[in-house]
Amino acid sequence: MEIIKGTVEHIVFRNSNNGYTVAHFDIDGDLVTVVGNFDELNHGEYLKLTGYWTEHKNYGDQFCMETYAMEIPTSTEGITRYLSSGILPGIGEKTAKAIVARFGEETLDILDNNPERLSEIKGIGKKTLAAIKEVYHEQREVRQIMIQIQDYGISANWAMKLYKTYKFDTISVLLNNPYQMIDDIRGIGFKIADQIANHLGFEENSPGRILAGINYSLGECYNRGNTYMTETELIQTSSRILGVNEDEINAQLGELVLMGRIIQEEVADQRVYYPRNLYEAEDNAALSMARISQMTYKIANVDIDAKIKDYERDVSITLDNKQREAIAAAMDNGVIIITGGPGTGKTTIINGIVRIFKDLGLKTVLAAPTGRAAKRITETTGNEAKTIHRLLEYEYSQDDDFPSFSKDETNPLEVDAIIVDESSMIDILLMDSLLMAVQPGTRLIMVGDADQLPSVGPGNVLKDIIESGAVKVLSLDRIYRQSDESMISVNAYEINHGQIPDINNDSDFLFLNKNDGDKLLRDILELVTNRLPIAKGFDSIHDIQVISPMKNGKVGVINLNRELQAVLNPAREDRLQREFGMVIYREGDKVMQIKNNYRIKWEDTVSLEQGEGIYNGDIGILENISNREKSFAILFNDGKRVTYDFDQMDEITHAYAMTVHKSQGSEFPVVVMPIVGGPPLFLNRKLLYTAVTRAKKLLILMGNQYVFRQMIKSTESQNRQTALRDRIITYINHPMV
Template sequence: MNNEKSLNQKGQLFQGMFKKILSGGEKVDWKYTLAIFVARDGKNFSVFMTNQPIKLMTMYEISVSDNKKSNYNSKQLDSLKVREPDSNEELEKILIASNSGIGRQTLAKIKDKIGKQWVEQFKKDQSAFKELLSSKSFDALVAFFQTYTNKSYNFFVASGLSSLYESLYKDLGDVDDSLIETLKQINPYTLVYEKNYTFSTIDNLATLLKLEDTPQRLKALIFCSVEDLMNSENSTLVNPSLLINKIQKDYKNYSFELITETIQEMINTGILCFNSNHQRITTKKMHDKEMYLAATLLRLNKDKKVLKIDLHSSLSTLQQHAFKNAVENGVSIISGFPGTGKSFVIKNIIEYFVNNEVFNNDDIAVLAPTGRAAINIKTKWNINARTIHSYFRLSPSPHKTTIDCTNPAASHKLLIIDEFSMVNTDVFYEVISHSKNLEKIIFVGDVDQLPCIGPGNLLDDLINSNKFTCVKLDEIFRTDRKEIPDHFLAVKNKKNFSFNTNDIVFLDTPPAVYYDELCSQYAMNVEEFGLENTAVLIPMHKTINGIRNTNKILQQWRLNNYMIKNSEPESFSFGVGENARKFYVGDKVVQNENDYDLDVYNGEIGFIKSYNQATKSVVVDFGYKSITYSREIFGQYVSLGYALSVHKFQGSESQCVIFVTYPEHNFIMSTKLIYTAVSRAKEKLVILGDLNYYKTKVIKPSNEQKAITTFSEFINTEV
């Protein structure tokens, strides 16, 4: 092989270093990276890669091919591996250039005391270096050499799994170069059910280690399948027949007998639990979470205080009852339809506790599962509400199915959670387990809305247990237009409804004219209510008339409307071909993930205010704040927001809602989804699509599933 370059089936082979990251990289968790690579012959070019962490100024051998999808003259990374420098002189240059913490003066000191052959000496015996250097410099030197000499690390890099190496290194301790041997000894598949690693990640690793045929693989697959079913069906107790059917779809074609034997073994060894009442299965980890949550809430509920409470003339009779229950009980629930004044009751509760010096403002945490829900509370009543994820700093654990919490020192004593129906068991466990000073908790929500995404059905279970005081508010104050509440209550109760209304427009729209009719209605309502107060809600993303295609149509509508009086606004693009995305200044957009550094959260809706070509930055105006994104962060976490899913808009409201309904959405159409969608409207509701289908789904719904949980049993048996 030529030392500088050769050809193989994958493409061109180069040796050299990545000098600069142009976009992506660590800022987007290495989901994509565009970086400058400098080859040993001096040639430099940009390289695009996905899911591949890299170190700058580190010698690599890379295989690349032409990137035909790129607008830039870049290469596509096929593979890479760490390559040790060819000489001591080259190593010293890289050491200084890498900003590792070893500079020219330190290197001169090493060569003066140890000699020119210091590299060989360091590899044999590091004791003299430890005496010579500060601990910081010594550790930096060790880390630098490990990049080139650690066989385990180099294996993970060459396999495209360097970020997994870091995670395993933390979990398995100081195993250094023996990590691969350690993994072989414990079998990596055990990490799925012992350390919560994702099955797909570990399956990939085990295949590389030639361990995919071990019995532990089936155990890991079973454990992963139980978790998948819990996440998709809300039930934390899984039907064994569904579980077995799911496992039998695996390419290994495990037999029914082997699957059932392994499930029984996992139950016997405490990895899984079998619920005899329901004849269903859960994981021991979920079983313990639900037991802990039930025990904590039952303990809090025993703390009842009779306090002097002044009646508020501004509260209705039921609101007074909800207020009194919340003040006197350790655990209480305020449920009700949209517009029944739930957040108004919260405001009065907080004022009572602060004014009577029961709690101060720092003792109280008002939280919601989405940014939009938190903003609604804040703007309506000037309550300092935050998202659950931002308050506790929750984020997915890398390569795992668990959640990391980086605010374990939360000191609140009173916890109020709005839109609680959207909170799943995993998130609630993090909330309660990191609320060490908790004295009182108030759950607020609408039990008839969509359930959470993920395992559990907590609000339903709490209300149905009858163990906690619960007031269901039913007097609607939000609007004087009763037709919309009448309609969503008809949906809730699966009853027939009137098509003869003023505030609800029913448009029977064949798919062939869907986009024309939608744009017509959108234009009419935007003129009346404004772009920010007109929401289009669609059940699914990728169908013909789904969210993705509708967003493109409405973006083009706005662009055409804008250009009647103006020239085309400034734009910027991501990707090419079918996956290309183009944004214009003025576009309505939505944040899709939590970003704690920027203080912007999933579900927040804004408008692109400006794009700076020189700095590659995007400013989005959210009304109550402006956020400046780097181009790569914007591209990763922001999408068009003209049309949204019902799940995404849950917890929000709009003056006008256009709800799109076609049989193509049948997979997820349920009473709770329809109810959630139509109850978002305050002044005007437009039902657009197949009206016969819509009426049938209201009166004779399908996809109605009741979640079955161990939590409900624990609550009722007072563990």
Template sequence: MQQTPSAPALNQTPRLPPKAATGLAALRSSEPDDYDDEDYSAPEVSEAPKQAEVEVDLEAKVRIRRVLYSAEDGYRVMLVTKGKDKFKVITNFAQGTEIGDEVMIRGKWGTSRGERVFNAVAVVGEMPRSAMGVVYWIKKSKIPGVGAATADALGKHFGVRLIDVVTQPEILVEAEIPLEKAKAIAEAWLTNAMRPETVAFLAEHGLNSRQIKNVMEVLGETARQKIAENPWSLSELIEGVGFATADRIGAIEGHAKDSPLRMRAGLRHTLIAAKRDGHCGLPVEVLVEKAAMLLQHPKPIVHKYIDLALDGHAAVLDEETGLAVSLKVRAVEQRVARDLARLLNCGAYEHDEALAAIRLAETQMHITLDPSQREAAVNALTHAVSVITGGPGTGKSTTQKVIVQALSNFKRDIALVAPTGRAAKRLAEVSGREASTCHRLLRVQEGAFVHDAGNPFPNNWFIVDEFSMVDIDLACSFIQAIGSDSGLTIVGDVDQLPSVGAGQVLRDLIESGVIPTSRLEVVHRQGNDSAIVTAAHRVNNGLTPLPADVYTAKGFKVMPIEQPEEILGKVISLLKDVLPARGVDPLRDVHVMTPMRPREIGVDKLNEAIKAALNPAIEDDPNSVTIGKTTYTVGDRIMQQRNDYSKGIFNGEVGFVCHVGHRPDEENGKPLPFIVVEYPESKATYGKSDIEDIELAYATTVHKSQGCEAPVVIFAAHRSQMFMLRRNLFYTAITRAKQLCVVIGADECIERAAATIDLDRRYTGLAKRLQSEMAIEPELDEGIDHMVPAMVPGGFLQIDEP
């Protein structure tokens, strides 16, 4: 049996001067002229790599002979040679390299599936060192306007001199090529000459292929120099590169911990992180406190750099709100305030006319509104912008129906809208009319909204439900696209969780005192879900959902279980046995919620356990594929995690895997796994490059459940999640249930969830900006009084203790 050569030995030669030593070692290169191109099979590894080989970063010059596997996101497995030796290289960055290229690899020896491999942080091409190499490089570099004929002309004219003059366009024109082409060739050469070192440097610090590509595009040929001068610019300019990565590079480049560049970047990063936490800005003292923890400096030291961070270029201390804000967020809030003021100044219907229209609509629909509902409906018609808020069962949907009928009688072109597909579907069901999501009404083409201030919606009245879910960015895009002389009726429950994105738009509109607001407080719902309604109102007033020592009511059940494995077992029992026996589809009729992703009863563990119980992946099953770390099976419940305008699928949309398979890689024909997810209105395909945009959704956080309703809701909580248990979170979970709500967790958790008010109010400026736009001094909002209705038995979906 022919012996396959083992991986080459490593020569420990220093790569950098002592003062800049990084532990990298070099391998001496040799030309692979005698490479035998027989079929390659992985060698048997007789012994583990030596400890020194595993621990020390290494670099080697090799030639790519085959690409054994290639994924869309840059992941590759390649067969390379170094002299007579050949071995596999695994990397996440090999962009711009081809079979036959001589490349530099940097990384460590390791083992994959029992085979010795080289794990490269980067594979970067070597620049040619001969005239013929330059000709070949020009041909394959795809320089705009430069082809093979130009490359051959240069080679023929300059011969061996080409390697010396390739960076001098004034000399290249001697080969009778246009000056523009000569400049393009020289610029491409200089850019690529700098590129290998920069790419390797960034890859070693954990940047992925997409981020490295962005760095090269944004910072250009002098990227390495610019990074050395200000490493923290990476966190400000490149999406996905955090402060920690930039800070680590800063330390390597020798910047001091109290460098003004670092202090400014830390303060600005804190503002960016605050937006991810839902804030539109921060008071200066809060900004300094948070930044001091990040920068590991005393607050007085950090405070000295406030003026540097808020210099008006990226962030500013806003006089109107008193908050430190980014210029982008301030512009968004200002735009929302201006557009709402523009609409508020437009005319609506006179009171008597509106009242008559509402009474007529009631008669036509055989509905009788209570006085507060009728007042809310009239308020909606007499003001171009208004808010209707109230808890579950207070008649928001019924009021909307009457408003829609009245507007139809006025021949208004009405658009019914909600933030998510699930909320829009529910709005269509209760209204009996077509409803759309905000994004779909805005329409997306080539990554941008079709409708905006310059191209407003064709509709002239908008009713937007579940408005508590709308963040400041979506509010800005949507409201600016509403034409003047249009109406906007906003409906939502202000006591639910605020939006996942930044802002608390609904609360700000109400608290500004500028937007006419109607509060519905009388509970009407007396049917199958009235026990759920009662429980929700109890929780909203700080009480447990059921009275003391009561664990079961029609449509509501509390299971006081403490141990995580028992909680998990109960969830599985309900989904697999108890609920299906009562005609409930555990995948489509049940929504499992928990406060957070990690911990014992977090989303991750619940999803893993529920999938294993309801839709397990079976080895060699043609209905399953593995992409990344997750195995997907036909029937899996999936949730989109970000807005994807190219697919037309938006954050929070839920679908089901309807097909799995493999398709050939465009580069090498190797099969790549993919899945197809069917959403309510479309299908979308996912591969390795975008698989992180989705996740299993057998269970979700309560935040991710906003806007949806399900016949059955299971809310599971454990002591390890105690710091996340808040009244508005618990209230939101309960109000998602239509027929049955099951709460599983220790009594202590349930009491904590009902009693704890979320004091982490979001810092926003919209309310003050609205007041400034309308130039009024509004009365202080005293909040909303909540009624606690009596328990009303009804025809509930009931389950007994399994």
């Protein structure tokens, strides 16, 4: 790191949201471009900057500021420039010169300790003097706070966010309870707060640290798909993370319960703890599901069998008994579930329901959990589908990491039927929000594949509702959607039923034996970059998707993305790149959004429509990186272009390869998947079945035949800790509970 000192001459650009600034500094008579995050910057200020030099391809040499501190000008010329910069009200160049002419190098000392003497200068009256004193005092306080914050090992960027949140209470918050930042400042989690607290000398067993650590440990529910943790598990996890004994954890658990931060319950004769929002979501969803599952509807003077026959005649198809039953059940029940694998006729049923409801003058809406799934159901049915977030009209609060919706029990959806596809992907938080917006008289039709992996988020919603026995479930097992040559749906059906498929490598379902890990990796790269594009005409980026069961290992997602980037989008002089968290992102990279961002703005490149919201799983191309503006732009596959700040780079990852979980809700023309040994949790039938059903035109499995057979035999998968099923049953049996 290098230290330079200079005066602010000109502010070229400033991002008011994150403080990123491009400015020209006078450094010993030379004009230098400085870039970095400043809380405030004013013409004439004299600063000490710590950072490093870099060369921009368009703008030449730049100094990248990491930390800074205000220096007091020592020369009369520097003081004059500082005072005349406009930083103080009522002082222009003429008055500044008069002040310095009178007080010389003692001018700033006069401002600090005896500002009333400024009234000796012609033109500075009582009102101007009062304004100068107020502004100068505030600026001095801000500078001192910013310098002190950075002395605690906090970067300039985070220091600015702290000051914007707490103002003059910043130092008090840091010294008394730095863990308060976790609740108050978006982006600061337990690990960052703990680093700051450690720098400030907080003890490992301080109550604030233990309370924050328990909350952090309980947050593992979100990562593991659970809605609660057992008491034993929570105490052991917290003890390991915090490095304190279990008795100290146990002593603070009750405090968090009394504070209402976590909820204590008895589930299956065990004491368990919920994050408050997951408890409320699970309990409310159970109550709502129990309520609407008991509702039945009859449309007077309507022969539903005749309506179904009319639909069959109009679209020239013949439905089987299960499909007819599903359409009829959608008319009569408050909620039904239609589940089945690929090609079993789910889309045909959806089209029939929409068509018949429309003929009856009833309003139907289609929805799906993700943008990709909504787009796919729109394409397959010819009817517009929205994400559940858009359907419920999400509203984002900056104080809350979770969205709220304008549609709820006080403002329900004014429709006769809601059809939700890919229902296995709905987590408990989203399910609760959806059910709140379902009013009496509205039918809920949940469509999905119960044999796929559950949602990425907490809960096992579809499985729990089915197992509650409260809802009519229509299970489809006859395959319709296949051409004479297609074996993907047939083999997926066999895998799902524990049967080893008869694989013919002349079909669209291939298995290539590759038992050597290094050779397997090389063959995947060759297949994606050369063989499939040349022999079959598939595009390596847009048509082919590599899916892996695991993140780590030679053919895990992390290494596959690194290797595929190297061959599909290698470093070039005309493509900017940026390193983030040991990963290099480069213009032209295939990337994926990995967290919901409900407030980020986008523009449709075709319609020029503008809106907000990009969702977990959305895929696109990294179009542009701007070091000057500290931003990058992504063009998503649905035509939305989004510009991000550099500090939002944690919201994306490479998408040349993805986990099976991340592939849910999508179909790709070609899927390539390595099959290798690993933890049993990642090698089971449900995961393999989910991966296989992502392919539309061609599926290529590469690896070990023995592992492939073991995956088909294995029904072992992670059992999620949820209580939705039991709560639904309780509310049905005891409606007043």
